[in-house]
Amino acid sequence: MEAGTAADPARERLRRWRLVLGGDAADGTGYAPSGRDAAMDGALGALYGKEDKPQAGRDRSAGLGASAPSVARWLGDIRTYFPSSVVQVMQRDAIDRLGLATLLLEPEMLEAVEADVHLVGTLLSLNKAMPETTKETARAVVRKVVEDLERRLATRTRATLTGALDRSARVSRPRHHDIDWNRTIAANLKHYLPEHRTVVPERLIGYGRASRSVRKEVVLCVDQSGSMAASVVYASVFGAVLASMRTVSTRLVVFDTAVADLTDQLDDPVDVLFGTRLGGGTDINRALAYCQSRITRPADTVVVLISDLYEGGIRDEMLKRVAAMKASGVQFVTLLALSDEGAPAYDREHAAALAALGAPAFACTPDLFPEVMAAAIEKRPLPIPEGV
Numbered sequence: 256m257e258a259g260t261a262a263d264p265a266r267e268r269l270r271r272w273r274l275v276l277g278g279d280a281a282d283g284t285g286y287a288p289s290g291r292d293a294a295m296d297g298a299l300g301a302l303y304g305k306e307d308k309p310q311a312g313r314d315r316s317a318g319l320g321a322s323a324p325s326v327a328r329w330l331g332d333i334r335t336y337f338p339s340s341v342v343q344v345m346q347r348d349a350i351d352r353l354g355l356a357t358l359l360l361e362p363e364m365l366e367a368v369e370a371d372v373h374l375v376g377t378l379l380s381l382n383k384a385m386p387e388t389t390k391e392t393a394r395a396v397v398r399k400v401v402e403d404l405e406r407r408l409a410t411r412t413r414a415t416l417t418g419a420l421d422r423s424a425r426v427s428r429p430r431h432h433d434i435d436w437n438r439t440i441a442a443n444l445k446h447y448l449p450e451h452r453t454v455v456p457e458r459l460i461g462y463g464r465a466s467r468s469v470r471k472e473v474v475l476c477v478d479q480s481g482s483m484a485a486s487v488v489y490a491s492v493f494g495a496v497l498a499s500m501r502t503v504s505t506r507l508v509v510f511d512t513a514v515a516d517l518t519d520q521l522d523d524p525v526d527v528l529f530g531t532r533l534g535g536g537t538d539i540n541r542a543l544a545y546c547q548s549r550i551t552r553p554a555d556t557v558v559v560l561i562s563d564l565y566e567g568g569i570r571d572e573m574l575k576r577v578a579a580m581k582a583s584g585v586q587f588v589t590l591l592a593l594s595d596e597g598a599p600a601y602d603r604e605h606a607a608a609l610a611a612l613g614a615p616a617f618a619c620t621p622d623l624f625p626e627v628m629a630a631a632i633e634k635r636p637l638p639i640p641e642g643v
Contacts, residue, residue: 376484419629478562510542554584
């Protein structure tokens with residue numbers, strides 16, 4: 256912040272509007288940035304300025320050029336002047352607006368960027384074109400993001416799902432020492448006899464028997480088309496977390512027009528991510544056929560389809576497979592996205608058809624995902640966000 260602006264609210268508003276509007280003749284602020292503000296304005300102008308209008312003095316002129324050094328300097332500037340969340344947005348816009356994705360193939364560029372989920376998605380899409388000199392740096396960037404996500408999500412996911420697994424395992428005919436008296440009394444309050452001042456329990460609820468055996472099987476079936484990049488990243492992290500739980504058997508399947516089972520790589524989500532192939536077509540029916548063939552305990556299985564539902568395969572067969580799995584006892588969950596951005600463009604006709612089968616499709620944030628899985632495990636209504 257420029258000296259003195261904090262004591263002058265009106266001037267501070269003009270300053271902020273000037274940085275937003277970019278200094279065109281019609282911006283009307285009359286504010287001339289200098290010092291740090293001029294440097295911030297230059298960094299913004301390099302990305303968001305207009306190339307077709309001449310600018311005067313320090314006003315914006317677009318472009319980072321095609322050289323790696325100028326981009327590296329710009330990346331350093333924005334990290335100096337803006338918070339991490341803003342830096343990530345600006346990097347994403349630079350890749351989209353100015354076509355800078357190819358520069359990420361250079362190790363020095365990767366070392367300069369602020370890593371986030373979207374950058375990982377971009378790197379994965381460039382994986383096949385990435386030279387060997389860049390791959391180790393790219394893996395280090397991806398690992399940093401994955402480890403940050405695991406720290407944020409793993410503890411709550413395990414706690415939420417462990418509780419759901421315990422509740423789903425409670426027995427209805429417990430032996431005396433296995434009775435959960437608190438839940439039994441709560442479930443039988445309607446049978447309270449005032450004259451005897453007691454509850455007559457008609458239904459006993461027991462604790463789940465402690466067991467190291469697998470209680471539930473989870474199949475994550477993930478669309479790896481280009482628009483699903485963030486969802487692929489989050490699904491890989493959650494797949495690794497679920498795979499670390501002894502009482503859950505987890506399978507991770509990714510698909511485009513082909514199907515790849517990455518279950519044997521779940522101990523390292525970075526390996527999973529570099530085993531994906533972002534882009535290409537979509538054959539949901541083929542992917543579900545593969546998942547269906549691997550189900551051995553349908554009543555104890557949760558299948559999570561993560562896709563924008565743009566089906567390139569056989570639509571009617573896809574819907575028949577979902578109906579057949581649900582009829583066999585499988586809990587089927589359809590997520591249009593697993594990311595913080597909400598629902599992408601998706602096939603509304605297919606979403607409506609799945610909803611009619613009892614598998615409503617909705618976008619899910621990473622923070623909500625443990626609750627969705629807990630509800631599916633306990634076979635209760637899913638916590639679908641309002642407005643869906």
